[in-house]
Every structure is written in structure tokens, then in C-alpha cells.
Amino acid sequence: MGQEVKVERYGLVAQGFHWLIALLLLGLFVTNTIREMVPEESESVWLGLHMSLGILVFLLTIARLGWRKLVPPPVLIDAPKWSQVAANAAHVLLNLSTLLVPIFGYLRVASKDYAANFFGLQIPSVTGQMQGLHELMEDVFHGEPMEIFLYVLIGLHVVAALWHQYVLKDNGLRRMLPW
Ligand code: HEM
Numbered sequence: 794m795g796q797e798v799k800v801e802r803y804g805l806v807a808q809g810f811h812w813l814i815a816l817l818l819l820g821l822f823v824t825n826t827i828r829e830m831v832p833e834e835s836e837s838v839w840l841g842l843h844m845s846l847g848i849l850v851f852l853l854t855i856a857r858l859g860w861r862k863l864v865p866p867p868v869l870i871d872a873p874k875w876s877q878v879a880a881n882a883a884h885v886l887l888n889l890s891t892l893l894v895p896i897f898g899y900l901r902v903a904s905k906d907y908a909a910n911f912f913g914l915q916i917p918s919v920t921g922q923m924q925g926l927h928e929l930m931e932d933v934f935h936g937e938p939m940e941i942f943l944y945v946l947i948g949l950h951v952v953a954a955l956w957h958q959y960v961l962k963d964n965g966l967r968r969m970l971p972w
């Protein structure tokens with residue numbers, strides 16, 4: 794009633810999932826950076842927190858995708874076909890990343906035959922010692938290439954959101970904001 798522009802928004806729950814997962818991802822990069830900087834004896838505290846936040850991202854992504862089935866997102870903004878295809882592809886890759894990167898993180902630990910830590914709860918290794926798997930996770934899927942991939946993907950996603958909001962002025966960002 795009396796609103797100046799009508800914006801087709803994501804629901805509040807979908808928005809909550811989105812921003813919580815985004816915040817946790819920030820926490821994951823931060824805990825990882827701190828772990829690299831602190832003395833060796835306190836490294837495990839930060840790694841424990843990193844694992845816990847990562848597993849939380851995994852669980853929240855499952856819940857988010859479940860919710861998405863129940864309450865489908867609004868139709869995409871009216872934009873050229875290529876732009877809609879790119880947006881859909883980015884969203885699929887982002888959801889896949891928040892699902893698979895934690896699994897790869899777990900495998901990085903499990904393949905050393907260590908238990909993972911979820912806020913104090915020990916999650917035992919299902920693989921036992923597997924050197925080949927460990928190297929694959931450390932060198933590729935839960936290592937630097939994954940990190941760069943995520944920076945690029947999230948970077949493009951953020952630039953696209955800001956571009957829609959401030960250059961195209963089609964309220965792209967407000968679709969994910971309650972106001
Ligand atoms: C979305 C979730 C996650 C993100 C974005 C993430 C991100 C990262 C990044 C960027 C690194 C540094 C990689 C490198 O340069 O070698 C890393 C390292 C690591 N992550 Fe994750 N991670 C996530 C979840 C997890 C989970 C769930 C676990 C375990 C259960 C985990 C365990 C590890 C371990 C063991 C390392 C290596 C630490 C070391 O160098 O000693 N991560 N993670």
C-alpha cells in the first residue's frame with residue numbers, strides 16, 4: 794500500500810539462509826587466515842572452529858535447498874537471455890560449492906585418519922589413511938585452486954548484484970533484502 798516501487802523479493806527465510814551462509818563463508822576465510830598466522834600450539838583451536846563453521850554451512854545449504862523446493866524463488870529479473878543464463882549458472886555453482894567444499898574439507902581431514910570437529914562433536918574418519926585422496930583435496934578440491942575459484946565466483950556474483958542495483962537500477966539487490 795502506497796509503496797513507491799514493487800519489488801519481487803525472496804522470502805524472509807530464503808534471505809535469512811542467504812545472508813547467514815554468506816556471513817559464515819566470511820568466517821571460514823577469516824578462521825583459515827588466523828590459523829595460518831597464529832603459533833602452532835593454537836592452530837587446532839582455529840582449525841576446529843573452521844571445521845565447525847564449514848559443517849554448519851553444509852547443513853544450512855541442505856536446509857536452504859529444501860526450503861527452496863517448498864517456497865520457490867521469485868522469477869528472475871527481466872534481463873537479456875545470456876544474463877539470466879549466467880545468473881542461474883552462478884546460483885547453481887554457489888549452491889554446489891557450499892555443499893561440496895565442506896565435504897572436500899571433511900575428506901581432507903578424514904583421509905589423514907583424523908576425526909573432524911563439529912563444535913566439540915567428533916565426526917570419525919570414514920576413509921582411514923588415504924594419501925592419494927589427501928593430496929587431491931590438499932592440492933585441488935580443498936586447497937588453493939578451490940579458494941581462487943570461490944573468490945572469483947563470489948566476486949562475480951557480488952559485482953552482478955551491485956551492477957543490477959546501482960547501474961541498471963532494477964532493484965536487483967533489494968530482492969535479497971527485507972527493506
Ligand atoms: C564452505 C565451507 C568451507 C570453506 C569455504 C573452506 C575454505 C578453506 C580454505 C580457503 C582453506 C585453505 C586452503 C589452502 O590454501 O590450502 C581451507 C583449509 C582447510 N579446511 Fe576448509 N573450508 C570449508 C569447510 C571445511 C570443513 C567442513 C572442514 C573439515 C571438516 C575443513 C577443513 C579444512 C582443513 C583441514 C584445511 C587445511 C588446514 C591446514 O592447512 O592445516 N574445511 N578451507
Ligand code: HEM
Nearest residue numbers: 814815818861866869884887888947951954965966968969
Ligand atoms: C558470500 C557468499 C554468497 C553466496 C554463497 C551466495 C549465494 C547465492 C545463491 C545460491 C543465490 C540464489 C538463491 C536461489 O535462488 O536459490 C543468491 C542470490 C542472490 N545473492 Fe548471493 N551469495 C553470496 C553473497 C552475496 C553478496 C555479498 C551479495 C550482495 C552484494 C549477494 C546478493 C545476492 C542477490 C541480490 C541475490 C538474488 C539474485 C536474484 O535476483 O535472483 N550475495 N546468492
